[in-house]
Amino acid sequence: MWKKTKNSPSETIAVRDERGIRSLYLGGNRTIQSSMRINQPLRLELGYTRAMMAFLLFANKPKYICLIGLGGGSIAKFLHSHFPTTLLSVYEIHSQVIDVAHSQFFLPLNSDFIDVECADGIDKIETQNIAADILMVDAFDGSGLAERFLEPSFLIASRKTIGEEGIFCINLWRSHADFNRHVHLLSEAFEGHLLLLPVREKGNVIAFGFNTPFFPTHWKLLTVQASALTQWYSLEFDSFLADLRLMNMHNDTQLLL
Numbered sequence: 001m002w003k004k005t006k007n008s009p010s011e012t013i014a015v016r017d018e019r020g021i022r023s024l025y026l027g028g029n030r031t032i033q034s035s036m037r038i039n040q041p042l043r044l045e046l047g048y049t050r051a052m053m054a055f056l057l058f059a060n061k062p063k064y065i066c067l068i069g070l071g072g073g074s075i076a077k078f079l080h081s082h083f084p085t086t087l088l089s090v091y092e093i094h095s096q097v098i099d100v101a102h103s104q105f106f107l108p109l110n111s112d113f114i115d116v117e118c119a120d121g122i123d124k125i126e127t128q129n130i131a132a133d134i135l136m137v138d139a140f141d142g143s144g145l146a147e148r149f150l151e152p153s154f155l156i157a158s159r160k161t162i163g164e165e166g167i168f169c170i171n172l173w174r175s176h177a178d179f180n181r182h183v184h185l186l187s188e189a190f191e192g193h194l195l196l197l198p199v200r201e202k203g204n205v206i207a208f209g210f211n212t213p214f215f216p217t218h219w220k221l222l223t224v225q226a227s228a229l230t231q232w233y234s235l236e237f238d239s240f241l242a243d244l245r246l247m248n249m250h251n252d253t254q255l256l257l
Contacts, residue, residue, distance in 0.1 A: 013096055015104050021045065022104065024072040026097075033140060034072030034105070041106040042081045044235070048171055048204035049074050051197050054240040055134055055167045055208060056229055057222055062086055066132040066161065068121030068149075069139035070097055073107035080114045082233065088114045089132075091121035122148050126157040135161050137170040144173060150182055155189035159211055168209035175203045183207065195248045197240060219245050 014025040017038070024034040035045040044050045052075060063086060065079055070092035080088055092098050095118045101107040110116060121139065124130065135158055137149055148154060149170065158168050168190070172182055187194045190209035197206040222241055229237040 013094075013100055015100060022072075024100065024105070034074050036072055036074060036105050042077055044074055044078050046074065047199045047201045048206065049078070049138075050235050051199045051204070051206045051240060052136060052138065052169055052171060053078070053233070053235055054197055054206065054237070054244070055136075055169050056233070057225055057237065057241060057244075058208070058210075059133060059165070059167055060225070060229065062133040064132045065089070065134040065136065066125075066130060067091070067136045067138065068125070069137060070101055070107075070116060071138065072105040073101035073116075074105075075136065075138060076101075076114065076116065077105075077107060080108060085113060089130075090114070090116040091119045091124050092116065093118070093120050122154050125161055126153060130161050131163060132161055133163075133166050135166065135168050137168075140171065140173070144176060145171075145182075150185045152189065155186070158209070159190065162209075162211065164211050166211065170207050170209075172205045172207055173203055174198070174205045179205070195244055197244050198247060200239070200243070214248075 012027065016023050016025065020038055022036045022038050023032045025031065026033050032046070037043050037045050044053070062083065065083075065086060065088050067076060067079075067088065067090045070076060070090050076088065076090050079086070098116055098118055101116075102109070107116065108114060121137075125135070139145060139149060162168055170186070172179060176182070183194075183196065186207050186209060190211070193210040193213055195208045195214060197208070199205065219241075226237040226241040229235070
């Protein structure tokens, strides 16, 4: 069943329930933006949302996470559930997306540890001097990822936001005509300190940017970490690590293109 509500003059929000899965669509098209298993609302249903959690391989005790883009709130719910005392700020530019996430996708209300704000996340990062351990960007709409997220001003501000030990994480679409250019811009902005993780069942690619170099010797050290995370979170961290190693053997993103 489809439930539609107007989000802006050019964009429509639609919610559909099918076979126990509730999905969110934007912009009047049939590209799923977010999905939730109704009887397991905290589960990460879509592969790309699970792959974005691969940042935990490198930083498994974040104190402050900043997320740009809410959708149905899958990532925000998962993070708040597993890290209840971690500060989580979410910036979503469309107020009705927030309303739908609360009313249809069981997003918890704001509290001392989770704050969902209707705001332009790019402006927040560029002007507010935010210092976060993890900065995640999942800001696809009905038209794809806005080019503003690849502009130097935002990427420079993002590097300042995560500091020396933090991680920048962004969801990309591999079939996009400008995917190679997007990877080049990210690699240039992070001085080559970039790892790419392809999502097996879909065309998403998750890019992780760091302010410090990643050395090949780190792979062996992460094997034990991946096994532990797989058990703790019931997510496929062993597969994430295997795919990261395969696609970034020399930490050279050009090998992927």
